[in-house]
Amino acid sequence: MIHVLLSRWRQGRRTLAYPRTLPALPERYRGRPVLRAGACAETCRSCVKACPTSAIVFGPGGPRMDLGRCLFCPDCQEACPEGAITFSDDHAMAVRRRADLVLAPDREAVLAEALDAAMMRVLGRSLKLRVVSAGGCNGCEVDVNVLGTLAWDLGRFGIQFVASPRHADALLLCGPVTANMELAVRKTYEAMPAPKLVLAVGACAISGGPYLHQEEQLGGAASVLPVDLFIPGCPPHPLTILDGLLRLLGRLPGAG
């Protein structure tokens, strides 16, 4: 027992002060991309060619980037001769509508707004999540799971993982939804009491991710269920996931 107490003293209190202060992100962390207007040469399409998931298309103002497809690899940034695409350290990227994930150099970025008042009355102070991996690589799953550790301590926000869909308010889906998981995903959703939400976490759950061309998957959560929150990344940083959840609940000061 004395050893446990000594360890407890040595390990100290490690719960992050977030959302009061932001935890330090690694120097090379790639968050929200920033697109610069008017930087591109007429015929240059280097970024479009470099992107392995075809997340970039070229519009009149320059490259348009679909964060729902983006794997946050540095390939486009490295391919661009003009520095028109740079990954910033901004972790906040969750949105309520799929179309809001498309960034353009001439458009203000949109973030997820909070649930409406009726939903907020039911779920605002207590949100139970049922996580289902539907072809996920266990990348998004581990970075969701990490929110339950003492460092992030999800419970202090009134958000918890639950074992049964019967106890759940929201279905958090990872993975592209494989054909082999479609039935299980539908059944899990049907087993949840209304009102209920669906949260799509990671590039796979939004667009199919690296597997977008495969027949063995359906192209993400929205192919099967109505999605209420999209959290991009491959995988999203735990901070990006938590930011999305808190925005949805109107719990971030100055947001929503």
Add this chain to the structure above:
Amino acid sequence: MSGPPFVPIHPGRPLPLADLPELDPAAFREAVVLGVGAGQRLACLCADAELRLYAVLADDGQGRLRAGCTQLASPSYPSLTPACPQAHLFERELAEQFGIVPVGHPWFKPVRSHASWAPGRDAWGRREPPEPGVIDFYRVKGGEIHEVAVGPVHAGVIEPGHFRFQCHGEKVFHLEIALGYQHRGLERALAGGPHPLSLKMAETAAGDTTIAHTWAYCRILEGLAGRTTSSRAEWARGLALELERMANHTGDLGALAGDVGFLPTASFCGRIRGEWLNLTAEVCGSRLGRNWLRPGGVAAEIEPARARAMAERVARAWADTRDAVELLWGATSVLNRFEAAGPLEPAQARELGLVGVPARACGIRLDVRHDHPHGPYLEHPMLPALAQSGNVHSRAWVRWLELNASHGFLKAALERLAQAPEEPRAAPLGPLAPASLCVALVEGWRGEVLHLAVTDAGGRFLRYKLVDPSFHNWSGLALALRGEQISDFPLINKSFNLSYCGHDL
């Protein structure tokens, strides 16, 4: 033995198909059965679309690999499994993929529930697309027997799989595991490659094993392109691999503590695991090691100053890890539960061809870093970490020994990276050798990751095969449950902590 035997093949070096003798099916069978009978291990058995079978035998004690192939005249051959149980899942896999029937297979069921890749040829004669989890489960009959079906969706943040227990009261007579829910079509997608997405698929074959699979993929490409990577890049890759091991072993030991209700270690390790992941992110921006390794070298340089800063963080994270994990070995309640659960017989582990932590926990000396050393492991030898009892405690103890050894490696690697000058990024690889076979091995944190590629006349992948350690080890979990209480399943399962997507691909 009739006909020419299997030929030596070196991991990461291409073997022209012209030098790979095509054995007749009987000689191929004999070479596999006799080889495994003599103590070698069937590291890989797979087929291609042209009805060729390839096998890789590992003589781990001698650090040698041998390969062989055979051309089938028709899509069936006498099953190897009755004489060589290590072939059991490989044969079911190649049957499902190419509609090739191993006649006489004693447990002939689909592996991942997908349609055959060979149009019109299905090993089970099915016309409809198969449904996952709908197989002919083995059943124990009797008035007092009950069956417990769990999954695919489990009561936790984990991947899906279906478990079917045959129980007498609390006691499990038999466990059958049906997977395939995570099947994304990875190997099918890699055929004809390398494509722009191939590297991303290697990185996400099993997301918690990003580095091991990406390193294996890089070794295949570099081998086929005839590229030697710099010593500095190889040390950086070793650093990446051992950081991945630190993070996952720390997380596993915490989760094992959680499963026996020992909360101090569970809570501490949950956080400390993040420290190891954040060290990986320090180099490449991603906690899981995405975009660190690249064919030819690495995509993210570790400048000497960064290496020195990382060494300080490693020392702090290691002090916390030791402090948290050592509590386990002093808690009698933990030891009592660990020692009583999930024993696996070494003979069974050997017969099934188990790899990695569960194999070493049975005293089987098997570790790619030691047996088939490459890159930094040639200069910094790693001895297999062994335990003898094959139970939950042994699997936990092996992880602890490996944490210690990996920490030593991290220190050595960072010291070296702090001294060696930075290098410019390696140029992209040239074309791949045509008509060649290449095999790569990497010791991931779960065990041996094997990639195998066969190229066509144009240097494209005719066949790309991935073997995650979980593919070998799931049947070990099923056997470790026999005679145990069903309430111990979470603990025993966690002590293996196998990958669903790594198996399902």
